[in-house]
Amino acid sequence: MKKLFFTGLLALAMLSTYAQVKTPQASPAAKIDQMVGLADIQIDYSRPGAKGRTVYGDLVPYGKNWRTGANANTTFSVDQDIKVSGKDLKKGKYALYTTPKADSWDVIFYTSTDNWGLPENWDESKVALRVSVKPETLMRSVESFTIAINNITNDSATLDLAWERTYVSIPFTVPTNEVAMASIEKALAGPSYADYFAAAQYYYQSNNDMNKALTWVNKAIEMAPSDRDTPFWYLRLKSLIQAKTGDKKGAIATAKSSLEGAKKAGNADYEKMNKDSIAEWSK
Incomplete structure (x- = not known):
């Protein structure tokens, strides 16, 4: 009898699981x-x-x-x-x-x-x-x-x-x-500093022409807003590109600038990356 009772409960539970009335x-x-x-x-x-x-x-x-x-x-x-x-x-x-x-x-x-x-x-x-x-x-x-x-x-x-x-x-x-005119003016004014940074980053990551990547990252740094410090992640990318071109002395100098910016911003990850790179390029 107990077996029948539990079998019935199991069947009822299964029905309630699968029966979805729409x-x-x-x-x-x-x-x-x-x-x-x-x-x-x-x-x-x-x-x-x-x-x-x-x-x-x-x-x-x-x-x-x-x-x-x-x-x-x-x-x-x-x-x-x-x-x-x-x-x-x-x-x-x-x-x-x-x-x-x-x-x-x-x-x-x-x-x-x-x-x-x-x-x-x-x-x-x-x-x-x-x-x-x-x-x-x-x-x-x-x-x-x-x-x-x-x-x-x-x-x-x-x-x-x-x-x-x-x-x-x-x-x-x-x-x-207003939106269309702003878009037209922006396009006709040419790439923004963020566009140059993105292009340089892509060229670096895909191991393309490093000289072109260096030109673009320099353009991004030059065009970045002058009312605040140069972004330390821009400088970090520049140092990596310089190292790939063989300019380790320049890469170390740029990495030190990036390190200072990272310390100022309290970014421990970039502090460590710059310190590690400076140590590697100083050998």
Whole structure:
């Protein structure tokens, strides 16, 4: 009897392990990843259905903050500073809240994004931006709550919300011209000191032309910002390249400069590497 009892328990345990009932979410999750000009915008939200209910003014009360979707708070991320309805919004990740009203909506970008729905305690200091827009009435009903980015140009788009027969469109602009011009000017100005360092490092590591690598690391050191010490890791690379070219005297002098910088920065690893190299090249 005991054997049968334990056999039954084992079978039940196995069933509970392998039986995974899959059912659809009541409010399915959705993601948007959209380029507008040169700005990357990402939105994560959940899509409740109307299901025959009156939404605004009933399911979603007028005059109260709403999570703008279902489940966890809807998030809006952008990798550049933009303007929403003409107002500045810094790049970053925000919870997107709204306050629906019959004749106007408040759209709120909130800096705390880890809430399940609305924050337990609303903190006005976390409101990065609040804008007001007018809702429109749709000719047909939208069953599932929908967020979209539409009317895309190189410099602008609209953040659109639609559910039941209500449609809200929030215009925003992106700094495409400023970003493009800065990129063009940087490219036309030639490589940066970091580019020269990366090229020298690659040539050294791949055992390519050491004279060219030395020219590039010298260029990187020359172009490095003058308001602070030459990076000790730049000097470390130069010393290694000098040693490979056979200039051990020069390599020791450069390694000593790198050693001083490493000591100043409190970097024990580079201190040891430089000391070891100086000892090796001094033989």
